[in-house]
Amino acid sequence: MDPIVTRFPPSPTGYLHVGGARTALFNWLYARHTGGRFVLRIEDTDTVRSTQASVDAIFEALRWLQIDWDDGPYFQSRRTDVYLDYARRLYETGHAYYCTCSPEAVEAMRQRAVASGANPRYDGTCRERGLGTEPGAVLRFRTPASGTTVLDDVVKGSIVFQNSELDDFVIVRSDGMPTYNFVVVVDDIAMGINTVIRGDDHVMNTPKQMQIYRALGARLPVFAHVPMVLGPDRTRLSKRHGAMSVTAYRDMGYLPDAFLNYLARLGWSCGDQEFFTRQELIEKFTLDNIGRSAGIFDLAKLQALNADHIQASTPEALVPHISPILVRNGLAPGDVPSLPRVIRTLQPRCKTLEEMVEQARFYFADEVAYDPEAVKKIFKPTAFDPLQRIVEALERIPVFSEAALEAAFSAVMAATGLKLGKIAQPVRLALTGRTASPGIFETIEALGRDKTLARLRRAAAWIQAHAVPDS
Protein backbone atom coordinates (compact mmCIF):
# COMPACT_ATOMS: atom_id res chain seq x y z
CA MET A 1 0.00 0.00 0.00
CA ASP A 2 1.20 3.49 -0.83
CA PRO A 3 2.20 5.68 2.09
CA ILE A 4 -0.35 8.25 3.16
CA VAL A 5 0.45 11.76 1.97
CA THR A 6 -1.46 14.62 3.58
CA ARG A 7 -1.07 18.35 3.38
CA PHE A 8 -1.88 21.60 5.09
CA PRO A 9 -2.49 24.54 2.74
CA PRO A 10 -2.98 27.77 4.67
CA SER A 11 -3.58 31.10 2.97
CA PRO A 12 -1.21 33.70 4.41
CA THR A 13 -3.86 36.34 4.84
CA GLY A 14 -3.65 36.45 8.62
CA TYR A 15 -2.41 34.49 11.59
CA LEU A 16 -3.02 30.79 12.04
CA HIS A 17 -6.41 30.49 13.66
CA VAL A 18 -7.99 27.78 15.74
CA GLY A 19 -9.83 26.07 12.90
CA GLY A 20 -6.73 26.05 10.72
CA ALA A 21 -4.69 24.62 13.54
CA ARG A 22 -7.10 21.74 13.92
CA THR A 23 -6.99 21.00 10.20
CA ALA A 24 -3.21 21.06 10.32
CA LEU A 25 -3.26 18.81 13.37
CA PHE A 26 -5.53 16.19 11.84
CA ASN A 27 -3.45 16.01 8.68
CA TRP A 28 -0.22 15.90 10.64
CA LEU A 29 -1.49 13.26 13.06
CA TYR A 30 -2.75 11.06 10.28
CA ALA A 31 0.54 11.25 8.42
CA ARG A 32 2.49 10.50 11.59
CA HIS A 33 0.13 7.74 12.63
CA THR A 34 0.48 5.96 9.32
CA GLY A 35 4.14 6.68 8.84
CA GLY A 36 3.31 8.77 5.79
CA ARG A 37 4.29 12.25 4.68
CA PHE A 38 2.94 15.67 5.59
CA VAL A 39 3.28 18.50 3.08
CA LEU A 40 3.08 22.23 3.81
CA ARG A 41 1.85 24.43 1.01
CA ILE A 42 1.33 28.18 1.23
CA GLU A 43 -1.63 29.23 -0.89
CA ASP A 44 -0.59 32.76 -1.61
CA THR A 45 -2.21 33.26 -4.99
CA ASP A 46 -4.21 36.16 -3.62
CA THR A 47 -1.35 38.60 -3.95
CA VAL A 48 -3.39 41.46 -2.59
CA ARG A 49 -4.24 39.89 0.74
CA SER A 50 -1.21 37.63 1.21
CA THR A 51 1.61 39.01 3.33
CA GLN A 52 5.04 37.87 4.42
CA ALA A 53 4.06 38.71 7.99
CA SER A 54 1.27 36.17 7.77
CA VAL A 55 3.61 33.54 6.37
CA ASP A 56 5.94 34.16 9.30
CA ALA A 57 3.06 34.04 11.78
CA ILE A 58 1.94 30.69 10.42
CA PHE A 59 5.44 29.25 10.67
CA GLU A 60 5.73 30.57 14.20
CA ALA A 61 2.45 28.99 15.23
CA LEU A 62 3.33 25.64 13.71
CA ARG A 63 6.69 25.74 15.40
CA TRP A 64 5.06 26.41 18.76
CA LEU A 65 2.65 23.53 18.23
CA GLN A 66 5.59 21.40 17.10
CA ILE A 67 3.83 20.39 13.95
CA ASP A 68 6.61 19.67 11.49
CA TRP A 69 6.41 18.90 7.79
CA ASP A 70 8.32 16.55 5.54
CA ASP A 71 7.94 18.42 2.30
CA GLY A 72 7.70 22.09 1.42
CA PRO A 73 6.83 24.73 2.16
CA TYR A 74 5.67 25.21 -1.41
CA PHE A 75 4.43 28.62 -2.49
CA GLN A 76 1.69 28.68 -5.09
CA SER A 77 2.74 32.11 -6.26
CA ARG A 78 5.90 30.54 -7.67
CA ARG A 79 4.16 27.71 -9.49
CA THR A 80 2.08 29.51 -12.10
CA ASP A 81 3.91 27.81 -14.95
CA VAL A 82 2.94 24.40 -13.56
CA TYR A 83 -0.71 25.38 -13.44
CA LEU A 84 -0.71 26.80 -16.94
CA ASP A 85 0.91 23.64 -18.16
CA TYR A 86 -1.92 21.57 -16.76
CA ALA A 87 -4.44 24.07 -18.13
CA ARG A 88 -3.00 23.60 -21.59
CA ARG A 89 -3.42 19.86 -21.26
CA LEU A 90 -7.05 20.34 -20.33
CA TYR A 91 -7.57 22.58 -23.35
CA GLU A 92 -5.79 20.21 -25.69
CA THR A 93 -7.81 17.23 -24.53
CA GLY A 94 -11.05 19.14 -24.96
CA HIS A 95 -11.82 19.38 -21.26
CA ALA A 96 -11.57 23.13 -21.31
CA TYR A 97 -12.52 25.83 -23.76
CA TYR A 98 -11.88 29.50 -24.24
CA CYS A 99 -14.68 31.90 -23.59
CA THR A 100 -14.90 35.52 -24.61
CA CYS A 101 -18.17 36.39 -22.95
CA SER A 102 -17.87 39.71 -21.18
CA PRO A 103 -18.29 39.92 -17.43
CA GLU A 104 -21.48 41.85 -18.05
CA ALA A 105 -22.83 39.12 -20.32
CA VAL A 106 -22.02 36.46 -17.75
CA GLU A 107 -23.69 38.48 -15.04
CA ALA A 108 -26.79 38.75 -17.21
CA MET A 109 -26.84 34.97 -17.65
CA ARG A 110 -26.72 34.53 -13.91
CA GLN A 111 -29.57 36.93 -13.42
CA ARG A 112 -31.61 35.04 -15.96
CA ALA A 113 -30.81 31.71 -14.34
CA VAL A 114 -31.84 32.98 -10.94
CA ALA A 115 -34.99 34.46 -12.37
CA SER A 116 -35.98 31.07 -13.75
CA GLY A 117 -35.41 29.54 -10.32
CA ALA A 118 -32.13 27.84 -11.12
CA ASN A 119 -28.61 28.22 -9.87
CA PRO A 120 -26.72 31.23 -11.16
CA ARG A 121 -24.36 29.84 -13.74
CA TYR A 122 -22.67 30.27 -17.09
CA ASP A 123 -24.97 29.26 -19.93
CA GLY A 124 -22.38 27.70 -22.22
CA THR A 125 -22.41 30.29 -24.98
CA CYS A 126 -18.79 29.65 -25.96
CA ARG A 127 -18.84 25.97 -25.15
CA GLU A 128 -18.98 24.72 -28.73
CA ARG A 129 -17.45 27.69 -30.50
CA GLY A 130 -14.00 26.14 -30.64
CA LEU A 131 -12.27 29.38 -29.72
CA GLY A 132 -8.51 29.55 -29.37
CA THR A 133 -6.71 31.78 -26.94
CA GLU A 134 -7.19 35.42 -27.63
CA PRO A 135 -6.98 38.64 -25.67
CA GLY A 136 -9.53 38.83 -22.90
CA ALA A 137 -10.50 35.17 -23.09
CA VAL A 138 -10.90 33.03 -20.00
CA LEU A 139 -10.43 29.28 -19.95
CA ARG A 140 -13.47 27.39 -18.75
CA PHE A 141 -13.73 23.83 -17.61
CA ARG A 142 -16.18 21.74 -19.59
CA THR A 143 -18.41 20.19 -16.95
CA PRO A 144 -20.51 17.17 -17.93
CA ALA A 145 -24.03 18.38 -18.63
CA SER A 146 -25.71 15.39 -17.08
CA GLY A 147 -25.09 12.58 -14.66
CA THR A 148 -23.86 12.78 -11.10
CA THR A 149 -20.60 13.19 -9.26
CA VAL A 150 -20.48 11.11 -6.12
CA LEU A 151 -18.18 12.05 -3.29
CA ASP A 152 -17.39 9.14 -1.01
CA ASP A 153 -16.33 11.07 2.02
CA VAL A 154 -14.66 9.22 4.85
CA VAL A 155 -16.49 11.17 7.51
CA LYS A 156 -19.70 12.25 5.78
CA GLY A 157 -20.42 9.17 3.76
CA SER A 158 -21.63 9.29 0.20
CA ILE A 159 -22.75 12.68 -1.14
CA VAL A 160 -24.37 12.94 -4.56
CA PHE A 161 -24.11 16.06 -6.69
CA GLN A 162 -26.04 16.58 -9.91
CA ASN A 163 -23.61 17.59 -12.63
CA SER A 164 -26.29 19.84 -14.03
CA GLU A 165 -25.87 21.94 -10.87
CA LEU A 166 -22.19 22.41 -11.61
CA ASP A 167 -21.01 25.41 -13.57
CA ASP A 168 -18.57 25.58 -16.45
CA PHE A 169 -16.26 27.37 -14.05
CA VAL A 170 -13.26 29.45 -15.01
CA ILE A 171 -9.91 27.76 -14.47
CA VAL A 172 -7.70 30.49 -15.95
CA ARG A 173 -8.71 34.13 -15.76
CA SER A 174 -8.33 36.57 -18.63
CA ASP A 175 -5.19 37.96 -16.96
CA GLY A 176 -3.62 34.51 -17.09
CA MET A 177 -4.04 33.73 -13.39
CA PRO A 178 -5.33 30.23 -12.60
CA THR A 179 -8.21 29.93 -10.14
CA TYR A 180 -8.47 28.33 -6.72
CA ASN A 181 -10.30 25.08 -7.45
CA PHE A 182 -7.95 24.40 -10.30
CA VAL A 183 -4.61 25.08 -8.62
CA VAL A 184 -5.55 23.06 -5.58
CA VAL A 185 -6.13 19.99 -7.69
CA VAL A 186 -3.00 20.52 -9.76
CA ASP A 187 -0.91 20.86 -6.63
CA ASP A 188 -2.47 17.90 -4.92
CA ILE A 189 -1.79 15.77 -7.99
CA ALA A 190 1.72 17.10 -8.50
CA MET A 191 2.62 16.68 -4.84
CA GLY A 192 1.25 13.19 -4.62
CA ILE A 193 -1.40 14.05 -2.03
CA ASN A 194 -3.62 11.03 -1.59
CA THR A 195 -5.54 12.05 1.51
CA VAL A 196 -7.30 15.38 1.80
CA ILE A 197 -8.47 16.27 5.29
CA ARG A 198 -10.06 19.71 5.39
CA GLY A 199 -12.93 21.72 6.82
CA ASP A 200 -16.38 20.80 5.55
CA ASP A 201 -16.76 24.31 4.18
CA HIS A 202 -14.95 22.79 1.19
CA VAL A 203 -17.53 20.12 0.49
CA MET A 204 -19.22 22.16 -2.23
CA ASN A 205 -15.90 22.65 -4.01
CA THR A 206 -15.23 18.96 -4.12
CA PRO A 207 -17.37 17.86 -7.09
CA LYS A 208 -15.70 20.50 -9.29
CA GLN A 209 -12.33 19.34 -8.13
CA MET A 210 -13.24 15.72 -8.73
CA GLN A 211 -14.14 16.57 -12.30
CA ILE A 212 -10.69 18.06 -12.79
CA TYR A 213 -9.03 14.95 -11.40
CA ARG A 214 -10.98 12.87 -13.87
CA ALA A 215 -10.26 15.13 -16.82
CA LEU A 216 -6.58 14.98 -15.96
CA GLY A 217 -6.73 11.21 -15.66
CA ALA A 218 -5.49 11.39 -12.06
CA ARG A 219 -6.47 9.15 -9.21
CA LEU A 220 -8.84 10.69 -6.68
CA PRO A 221 -7.54 11.22 -3.18
CA VAL A 222 -9.43 10.06 -0.14
CA PHE A 223 -11.53 12.96 1.10
CA ALA A 224 -12.27 13.56 4.78
CA HIS A 225 -14.34 16.66 5.46
CA VAL A 226 -14.11 17.64 9.09
CA PRO A 227 -16.88 19.67 10.73
CA MET A 228 -16.16 23.26 11.59
CA VAL A 229 -15.24 24.82 14.90
CA LEU A 230 -17.84 27.33 16.01
CA GLY A 231 -17.95 30.05 18.64
CA PRO A 232 -20.18 29.85 21.73
CA ASP A 233 -22.97 31.48 19.73
CA ARG A 234 -22.84 28.67 17.19
CA THR A 235 -21.52 30.86 14.42
CA ARG A 236 -18.21 30.53 12.72
CA LEU A 237 -15.30 31.33 15.02
CA SER A 238 -14.18 34.92 14.52
CA LYS A 239 -12.59 37.89 16.23
CA ARG A 240 -15.80 38.51 18.12
CA HIS A 241 -15.17 35.30 20.05
CA GLY A 242 -11.89 36.54 21.46
CA ALA A 243 -8.55 35.04 20.68
CA MET A 244 -8.45 33.29 17.36
CA SER A 245 -4.73 33.36 16.81
CA VAL A 246 -3.06 30.18 17.94
CA THR A 247 -0.07 32.02 19.35
CA ALA A 248 -2.38 34.08 21.56
CA TYR A 249 -2.98 30.87 23.50
CA ARG A 250 0.74 30.43 23.93
CA ASP A 251 0.92 33.97 25.32
CA MET A 252 -1.94 33.25 27.71
CA GLY A 253 0.00 30.35 29.15
CA TYR A 254 -1.39 27.31 27.42
CA LEU A 255 0.88 24.39 26.71
CA PRO A 256 1.11 23.32 23.07
CA ASP A 257 0.39 19.72 23.99
CA ALA A 258 -2.70 20.75 25.92
CA PHE A 259 -3.90 22.87 23.04
CA LEU A 260 -3.39 20.01 20.62
CA ASN A 261 -5.11 17.62 22.99
CA TYR A 262 -8.11 19.91 23.18
CA LEU A 263 -8.27 20.45 19.44
CA ALA A 264 -7.99 16.75 18.75
CA ARG A 265 -10.86 15.92 21.08
CA LEU A 266 -13.00 18.59 19.44
CA GLY A 267 -14.45 16.55 16.64
CA TRP A 268 -12.62 13.32 17.27
CA SER A 269 -12.89 10.74 19.99
CA CYS A 270 -11.26 7.60 21.23
CA GLY A 271 -13.76 5.98 23.55
CA ASP A 272 -13.89 7.81 26.85
CA GLN A 273 -10.31 9.00 26.88
CA GLU A 274 -9.89 12.73 27.40
CA PHE A 275 -6.23 13.20 28.21
CA PHE A 276 -3.70 12.42 25.51
CA THR A 277 -0.01 13.02 25.28
CA ARG A 278 1.32 14.00 21.88
CA GLN A 279 2.58 10.48 21.43
CA GLU A 280 -0.76 8.93 22.34
CA LEU A 281 -2.47 11.18 19.84
CA ILE A 282 -0.17 9.93 17.11
CA GLU A 283 -0.70 6.34 18.15
CA LYS A 284 -4.47 6.53 18.37
CA PHE A 285 -5.58 9.02 15.74
CA THR A 286 -7.45 7.59 12.78
CA LEU A 287 -10.08 8.93 10.42
CA ASP A 288 -12.63 6.46 11.76
CA ASN A 289 -13.69 8.37 14.83
CA ILE A 290 -14.13 11.86 13.45
CA GLY A 291 -17.56 13.23 14.30
CA ARG A 292 -20.04 14.63 11.80
CA SER A 293 -21.38 17.64 13.63
CA ALA A 294 -19.78 21.02 14.24
CA GLY A 295 -18.20 21.67 17.60
CA ILE A 296 -18.18 24.72 19.83
CA PHE A 297 -14.89 26.02 21.14
CA ASP A 298 -15.07 25.85 24.93
CA LEU A 299 -12.39 27.75 26.83
CA ALA A 300 -13.28 26.16 30.17
CA LYS A 301 -12.56 22.72 28.82
CA LEU A 302 -9.29 23.89 27.29
CA GLN A 303 -8.33 25.30 30.67
CA ALA A 304 -9.13 22.07 32.46
CA LEU A 305 -7.06 20.11 29.99
CA ASN A 306 -4.26 22.64 30.27
CA ALA A 307 -4.32 22.20 34.05
CA ASP A 308 -4.03 18.45 33.55
CA HIS A 309 -1.06 18.85 31.24
CA ILE A 310 0.62 21.28 33.63
CA GLN A 311 0.23 18.76 36.43
CA ALA A 312 1.44 15.88 34.31
CA SER A 313 4.53 17.78 33.27
CA THR A 314 7.81 17.94 35.14
CA PRO A 315 8.74 21.35 36.58
CA GLU A 316 11.85 21.35 34.44
CA ALA A 317 9.85 20.86 31.25
CA LEU A 318 7.69 23.84 32.16
CA VAL A 319 10.63 26.22 32.53
CA PRO A 320 11.04 27.12 28.84
CA HIS A 321 7.31 27.72 28.53
CA ILE A 322 6.93 29.90 31.59
CA SER A 323 10.15 31.90 31.31
CA PRO A 324 8.97 34.25 28.55
CA ILE A 325 5.81 34.93 30.51
CA LEU A 326 7.80 35.70 33.65
CA VAL A 327 9.97 38.11 31.73
CA ARG A 328 6.96 39.76 30.15
CA ASN A 329 5.67 40.37 33.67
CA GLY A 330 8.92 41.92 34.79
CA LEU A 331 10.16 38.90 36.75
CA ALA A 332 13.61 37.44 36.21
CA PRO A 333 13.72 33.63 36.25
CA GLY A 334 17.06 33.82 38.08
CA ASP A 335 15.68 35.84 40.98
CA VAL A 336 14.61 32.74 42.80
CA PRO A 337 16.82 29.99 44.25
CA SER A 338 15.28 27.34 42.02
CA LEU A 339 12.64 28.03 39.39
CA PRO A 340 11.66 24.36 39.05
CA ARG A 341 11.07 24.21 42.78
CA VAL A 342 8.83 27.28 42.62
CA ILE A 343 6.95 25.74 39.71
CA ARG A 344 6.48 22.49 41.59
CA THR A 345 4.63 24.26 44.40
CA LEU A 346 2.27 25.91 41.93
CA GLN A 347 1.58 23.07 39.49
CA PRO A 348 -1.62 21.75 41.09
CA ARG A 349 -3.04 25.23 41.54
CA CYS A 350 -2.96 26.75 38.05
CA LYS A 351 -4.96 26.32 34.90
CA THR A 352 -2.56 28.41 32.84
CA LEU A 353 1.06 29.48 33.07
CA GLU A 354 -0.10 33.06 33.21
CA GLU A 355 -1.93 32.21 36.41
CA MET A 356 1.18 30.50 37.65
CA VAL A 357 3.23 33.63 37.11
CA GLU A 358 0.63 35.64 38.93
CA GLN A 359 0.73 33.27 41.89
CA ALA A 360 4.53 33.12 41.80
CA ARG A 361 4.97 36.86 42.23
CA PHE A 362 5.62 36.69 45.98
CA TYR A 363 8.62 34.41 45.45
CA PHE A 364 10.30 37.12 43.40
CA ALA A 365 9.30 40.20 45.33
CA ASP A 366 11.88 42.03 47.42
CA GLU A 367 9.28 42.81 50.02
CA VAL A 368 5.76 41.42 50.14
CA ALA A 369 2.77 43.67 50.54
CA TYR A 370 0.40 42.42 53.20
CA ASP A 371 -3.24 41.95 52.32
CA PRO A 372 -4.96 44.47 54.67
CA GLU A 373 -7.92 42.19 55.40
CA ALA A 374 -5.61 39.33 56.27
CA VAL A 375 -3.50 41.52 58.52
CA LYS A 376 -6.52 42.37 60.65
CA LYS A 377 -7.37 38.75 61.17
CA ILE A 378 -3.92 37.22 61.48
CA PHE A 379 -1.28 39.71 62.54
CA LYS A 380 -2.68 40.08 66.02
CA PRO A 381 -0.37 40.59 68.99
CA THR A 382 -0.79 36.93 69.87
CA ALA A 383 0.90 36.00 66.63
CA PHE A 384 4.16 37.59 67.67
CA ASP A 385 5.33 34.88 70.03
CA PRO A 386 4.90 31.90 67.69
CA LEU A 387 6.42 33.86 64.83
CA GLN A 388 9.41 34.73 66.96
CA ARG A 389 9.81 31.09 68.01
CA ILE A 390 9.65 29.96 64.38
CA VAL A 391 12.39 32.44 63.50
CA GLU A 392 14.57 31.06 66.27
CA ALA A 393 13.86 27.48 65.32
CA LEU A 394 14.57 28.09 61.64
CA GLU A 395 17.79 29.91 62.38
CA ARG A 396 19.12 26.67 63.84
CA ILE A 397 18.33 24.70 60.67
CA PRO A 398 21.25 24.75 58.25
CA VAL A 399 19.43 23.21 55.31
CA PHE A 400 15.77 23.97 54.61
CA SER A 401 14.37 20.59 53.72
CA GLU A 402 10.68 19.91 54.13
CA ALA A 403 11.37 17.27 56.77
CA ALA A 404 13.55 19.59 58.83
CA LEU A 405 11.02 22.40 58.54
CA GLU A 406 8.22 20.18 59.63
CA ALA A 407 10.21 19.10 62.66
CA ALA A 408 10.91 22.71 63.57
CA PHE A 409 7.24 23.61 63.36
CA SER A 410 6.32 20.58 65.44
CA ALA A 411 8.71 21.70 68.13
CA VAL A 412 7.11 25.14 68.25
CA MET A 413 3.66 23.58 68.31
CA ALA A 414 4.68 21.47 71.27
CA ALA A 415 6.25 24.40 73.11
CA THR A 416 3.30 26.73 72.61
CA GLY A 417 0.46 24.25 72.56
CA LEU A 418 -0.81 25.83 69.34
CA LYS A 419 -2.22 23.95 66.40
CA LEU A 420 -0.39 24.11 63.12
CA GLY A 421 -3.01 26.41 61.64
CA LYS A 422 -2.35 29.06 64.30
CA ILE A 423 1.30 29.10 63.39
CA ALA A 424 1.15 28.46 59.67
CA GLN A 425 -1.23 31.30 58.87
CA PRO A 426 0.93 34.09 60.33
CA VAL A 427 3.95 32.53 58.66
CA ARG A 428 2.06 32.31 55.38
CA LEU A 429 1.03 35.93 55.56
CA ALA A 430 4.57 36.95 56.46
CA LEU A 431 6.03 35.09 53.51
CA THR A 432 3.42 35.62 50.81
CA GLY A 433 1.35 38.56 51.93
CA ARG A 434 -1.75 36.46 51.49
CA THR A 435 -3.85 33.86 53.21
CA ALA A 436 -3.75 31.43 50.31
CA SER A 437 -0.57 29.84 49.06
CA PRO A 438 1.06 26.50 48.45
CA GLY A 439 1.75 24.33 51.50
CA ILE A 440 3.76 26.20 54.07
CA PHE A 441 6.74 23.83 54.12
CA GLU A 442 7.13 23.66 50.36
CA THR A 443 6.73 27.41 50.18
CA ILE A 444 9.55 27.96 52.64
CA GLU A 445 11.74 25.46 50.87
CA ALA A 446 11.20 27.12 47.50
CA LEU A 447 11.60 30.60 48.88
CA GLY A 448 14.95 29.79 50.40
CA ARG A 449 16.56 30.46 53.75
CA ASP A 450 17.47 34.11 53.32
CA LYS A 451 14.16 35.42 52.04
CA THR A 452 12.23 33.31 54.52
CA LEU A 453 14.07 34.57 57.57
CA ALA A 454 14.07 38.16 56.37
CA ARG A 455 10.33 38.12 55.80
CA LEU A 456 9.59 36.44 59.12
CA ARG A 457 11.68 38.97 61.02
CA ARG A 458 10.01 41.81 59.21
CA ALA A 459 6.59 40.41 60.07
CA ALA A 460 7.49 40.03 63.72
CA ALA A 461 8.74 43.60 63.82
CA TRP A 462 5.60 44.74 62.04
CA ILE A 463 3.38 43.12 64.63
CA GLN A 464 5.37 44.68 67.44
CA ALA A 465 5.14 48.09 65.86
CA HIS A 466 1.40 47.80 65.33
CA ALA A 467 0.59 46.06 68.60
CA VAL A 468 -2.55 47.33 70.21
CA PRO A 469 -1.73 48.36 73.77
CA ASP A 470 -3.46 46.37 76.46
CA SER A 471 -6.45 48.12 77.77
Add this chain to the structure above:
RNA sequence: GGUCCCAUCGUCUAGCGGUUAGGACGCCGGCCUCUCACGUCGGUAACACGGGUUCGAAUCCCGUUGGGACCA
Protein backbone atom coordinates in the same frame (compact mmCIF):
# COMPACT_ATOMS: atom_id res chain seq x y z
C1' G B 1 -33.09 32.00 -3.51
C1' G B 2 -30.54 27.20 -4.99
C1' U B 3 -27.49 23.06 -3.51
C1' C B 4 -25.19 20.38 0.42
C1' C B 5 -24.23 19.01 5.52
C1' C B 6 -25.61 18.39 10.68
C1' A B 7 -28.91 17.14 15.20
C1' U B 8 -27.44 12.56 22.66
C1' C B 9 -26.82 16.60 29.30
C1' G B 10 -25.18 24.08 28.98
C1' U B 11 -20.31 22.29 26.23
C1' C B 12 -17.00 18.09 24.15
C1' U B 13 -18.57 13.22 23.43
C1' A B 14 -19.48 7.28 24.07
C1' G B 15 -23.41 4.57 21.85
C1' C B 16 -23.15 1.60 15.72
C1' G B 17 -31.66 -2.61 17.26
C1' G B 18 -32.46 -4.85 23.48
C1' U B 19 -27.96 -0.13 28.34
C1' U B 20 -30.85 1.96 35.14
C1' A B 21 -28.35 6.16 28.00
C1' G B 22 -21.73 5.97 29.97
C1' G B 23 -17.43 9.49 30.48
C1' A B 24 -15.24 14.51 30.61
C1' C B 25 -15.65 20.00 31.41
C1' G B 26 -18.80 23.33 34.08
C1' C B 27 -22.05 23.85 38.27
C1' C B 28 -23.73 22.13 43.43
C1' G B 29 -22.64 19.31 48.02
C1' G B 30 -19.56 15.82 51.32
C1' C B 31 -14.63 14.09 52.62
C1' C B 32 -9.35 15.21 52.97
C1' U B 33 -6.60 19.56 55.04
C1' C B 34 -1.68 24.53 57.66
C1' U B 35 -4.67 28.30 53.69
C1' C B 36 -5.81 27.89 48.50
C1' A B 37 -5.66 24.19 45.38
C1' C B 38 -4.94 18.90 44.00
C1' G B 39 -7.31 14.50 45.07
C1' U B 40 -11.61 11.75 46.26
C1' C B 41 -16.97 10.58 46.89
C1' G B 42 -21.80 11.98 45.51
C1' G B 43 -25.46 15.11 42.94
C1' U B 44 -27.47 18.18 38.71
C1' A B 45 -28.42 17.56 33.50
C1' A B 46 -29.53 14.92 27.15
C1' C B 47 -31.54 11.17 22.84
C1' A B 48 -35.25 18.38 18.77
C1' C B 49 -40.39 16.94 17.02
C1' G B 50 -43.85 13.74 14.17
C1' G B 51 -44.63 9.51 11.43
C1' G B 52 -43.17 4.78 9.96
C1' U B 53 -39.98 -0.33 9.85
C1' U B 54 -39.48 -3.92 13.91
C1' C B 55 -41.31 -8.32 19.09
C1' G B 56 -38.12 -4.10 20.38
C1' A B 57 -35.58 1.91 18.46
C1' A B 58 -30.97 7.28 20.68
C1' U B 59 -29.53 3.72 16.90
C1' C B 60 -32.75 2.15 10.28
C1' C B 61 -36.33 5.06 6.70
C1' C B 62 -39.44 9.50 5.57
C1' G B 63 -41.11 14.23 6.88
C1' U B 64 -41.04 18.77 10.06
C1' U B 65 -38.32 22.16 12.79
C1' G B 66 -33.78 24.18 14.06
C1' G B 67 -28.53 25.14 13.13
C1' G B 68 -24.45 25.45 9.72
C1' A B 69 -21.73 25.64 4.89
C1' C B 70 -21.16 27.03 -0.20
C1' C B 71 -22.70 29.75 -4.60
C1' A B 72 -24.90 34.23 -5.75
